[in-house]
Amino acid sequence: MKIATVLRNDDFSREVCRMLREKLHARPDNLYRFVDSRNDRPDLVVSIGGDGTLLEAVHQYGFEPTYVGIHTGHLGFYADWRPEELDEFISALEQPHPFIAEYPTVQCRIHTSDGQTHHKWALNELVIRNASLSTLVACVYINGEEFETFRGDGLIVSSPSGSTAYNKAVNGAIVHPSIEAIQLSEIASINNQAYRTINSSLVLPKHHEVELIVMNPEIMIGLDREQAVWSRVRSITCRVGGDKVKFARYKRLPFWGRVRNSFIKD
Ligand code: NAP
Numbered sequence: 001m002k003i004a005t006v007l008r009n010d011d012f013s014r015e016v017c018r019m020l021r022e023k024l025h026a027r028p029d030n031l032y033r034f035v036d037s038r039n040d041r042p043d044l045v046v047s048i049g050g051d052g053t054l055l056e057a058v059h060q061y062g063f064e065p066t067y068v069g070i071h072t073g074h075l076g077f078y079a080d081w082r083p084e085e086l087d088e089f090i091s092a093l094e095q096p097h098p099f100i101a102e103y104p105t106v107q108c109r110i111h112t113s114d115g116q117t118h119h120k121w122a123l124n125e126l127v128i129r130n131a132s133l134s135t136l137v138a139c140v141y142i143n144g145e146e147f148e149t150f151r152g153d154g155l156i157v158s159s160p161s162g163s164t165a166y167n168k169a170v171n172g173a174i175v176h177p178s179i180e181a182i183q184l185s186e187i188a189s190i191n192n193q194a195y196r197t198i199n200s201s202l203v204l205p206k207h208h209e210v211e212l213i214v215m216n217p218e219i220m221i222g223l224d225r226e227q228a229v230w231s232r233v234r235s236i237t238c239r240v241g242g243d244k245v246k247f248a249r250y251k252r253l254p255f256w257g258r259v260r261n262s263f264i265k266d
Pocket of ligand 1: 049050051052053055073074076077124125161162163164165166167169223224225
């Protein structure tokens, strides 16, 4: 089995990685080989850090490998294992057919006024905001029909597994990752006599598409951890992605338990 690791940039994560490599190398069976690049086509990518580290790993290695996370901070949504469980984790790796949870992504096409289309995707979400502090203005179309004109700080299109991240902070719904959907949520919309939006999050099924026609000359686009200022964006279309991210679930940690542990339990 070819294993790649992606680490949060801190001493503890580096130490956990060192211990993992040492323990796997010490095995007599030579079953595991560590690789460092996407071209080496790892079977398994181990993220050591937080959910943010897992997002980085997924963008680095793409849809082919399976992912598993060791969290060196608080229990996350993508990472299942604690550093003190390394021996148990190594035994679990021997399971020939672990349960694979497949998480939907958000597929985005960014159309610019020079006629180009940029294909992007996100595991958590796409976020758009105006590039300056003034209002983002975007016409929202759903399946080709005009829905509303949004004025406010920004819009988020999140996946189910991203629904517990930025989307939750703006009161979006939490969506179970087995539901293939995307969610459009508002960040501080203006609602008064002149401007009106639905002011609720919309959950769209797999075969629906949302299009955001952008009125600002420059906007900030966030895709998971990556963010950049884009000029002359005409529109952005989003739908449920055709590719899913595969997570090896060697132990049972139900999604709603993670939600409770993260947001309710002390
Ligand atoms: P960050 O600003 O350093 O951390 C954002 C926080 O979001 C971290 O605590 C991270 O967990 C957590 N997180 C990431 N994905 C999550 C998920 N699917 N469910 C629940 N929590 C999640 O940024 P980052 O580490 O690079 O992560 C990028 C993400 O930050 C973006 O995708 C966006 O969702 C989120 N974000 C949230 C807000 C907000 O809530 N107001 C604002 C901007 C961005 P770990 O500590 O385990 O890494």
